[in-house]
Amino acid sequence: MSQVIYVTGGAQGIGKGIARYLLERGHSVVIVDVDEEAGAECVDELGEIGPLHFLPVDVRDERAVKHSLGQTVDLFGRLDGVINNAAQADPFMDEIESVDLAEWQRVIDINLTGPFLVSKHAVPHLRQNRGAIVNIASTRALQSEPDTEAYAASKGGIVALTHALAISLGPAVRVNAISPGWIDVRQWQKRSARQPTEALSARDHQQHPAGHVGRPDDVAAMAAYLLSQEAGFVIGQNFVIDGGMTRKMIYAD
Numbered sequence: 001m002s003q004v005i006y007v008t009g010g011a012q013g014i015g016k017g018i019a020r021y022l023l024e025r026g027h028s029v030v031i032v033d034v035d036e037e038a039g040a041e042c043v044d045e046l047g048e049i050g051p052l053h054f055l056p057v058d059v060r061d062e063r064a065v066k067h068s069l070g071q072t073v074d075l076f077g078r079l080d081g082v083i084n085n086a087a088q089a090d091p092f093m094d095e096i097e098s099v100d101l102a103e104w105q106r107v108i109d110i111n112l113t114g115p116f117l118v119s120k121h122a123v124p125h126l127r128q129n130r131g132a133i134v135n136i137a138s139t140r141a142l143q144s145e146p147d148t149e150a151y152a153a154s155k156g157g158i159v160a161l162t163h164a165l166a167i168s169l170g171p172a173v174r175v176n177a178i179s180p181g182w183i184d185v186r187q188w189q190k191r192s193a194r195q196p197t198e199a200l201s202a203r204d205h206q207q208h209p210a211g212h213v214g215r216p217d218d219v220a221a222m223a224a225y226l227l228s229q230e231a232g233f234v235i236g237q238n239f240v241i242d243g244g245m246t247r248k249m250i251y252a253d
């Protein structure tokens with residue numbers, strides 16, 4: 001069945017990959033993003049595939065979030081699903097002794113409060129269609145490199161927000177999370193931000209039990225499943241899509 005899906009941070013990276021995947025399968029998509037240049041480019045590139053609309057929205061802005069969800073229903077007549085994907089995606093910050101409160105707060109506001117605000121204002125629309133929310137967390141909710149406290153905490157928060165919402169909203173609205181590992185999004189950025197294509201090394205790929213670094217479609221396929229009626233008995237879960245990296249035991253030689 002064709003669905004109407006709202007994807008935050010959908011103008012670039014994994015969100016853009018999810019938007020394309022859903023469009024190719026006959027769904028209608030609204031992407032919201034702070035980056036208007038990327039949003040316009042995305043509509044240019046993907047608009048031929050199917051019904052796609054871009055709305056400039058900062059997910060920290062409650063009024064704008066609420067308004068854009070109303071606009072989505074005005075445009076397409078209904079709302080079936082939300083992908084909470086927008087984030088400050090670079091996990092690294094200063095070391096803990098010197099990190100500013102403002103930097104911590106910025107990451108939490110975008111990565112955790114944003115999905116809360118979007119969920120809050122999407123729920124009245126989603127309830128009408130037995131809709132679904134998919135939150136994009138990270139394997140960094142489960143394991144860390146140094147100097148990534150705000151990002152890791154925001155993603156751990158998303159996993160907890162997911163089961164809390166799932167229990168509050170079931171059975172009317174299903175809520176699940178996806179925790180991606182390393183997904184190569186360099187070619188999914190807006191043109192002006194695309195890096196020259198330096199191929200990833202054989203070592204980058206081979207360290208993954210899957211034999212390769214992840215692609216946006218790896219995440220998109222799970223997102224599409226979680227949005228579908230086929231996932232009707234799947235509630236409050238966190239699906240790790242990381243090519244097996246968090247299942248691999250690593251000791252130094």
Ligand SMILES: NC(=O)c1ccc[n+]([C@@H]2O[C@H](COP(=O)([O-])OP(=O)(O)OC[C@H]3O[C@@H](n4cnc5c(N)ncnc54)[C@H](O)[C@@H]3O)[C@@H](O)[C@H]2O)c1
Binds near residue numbers: 136185
């Ligand atoms: N790429 C990875 O390896 C990876 C791994 C694990 C988790 N993730 C998660 O996947 C999601 C997408 O990551 P990505 O790598 O595609 O990132 P990206 O930076 O390529 O894309 C993120 C998009 O979100 C938008 N955005 C940022 N702040 C926003 C705001 N306040 N309001 C609205 N839009 C905003 C950006 O403009 C951008 O278009 C994020 O939640 C990230 O944490 C990514």
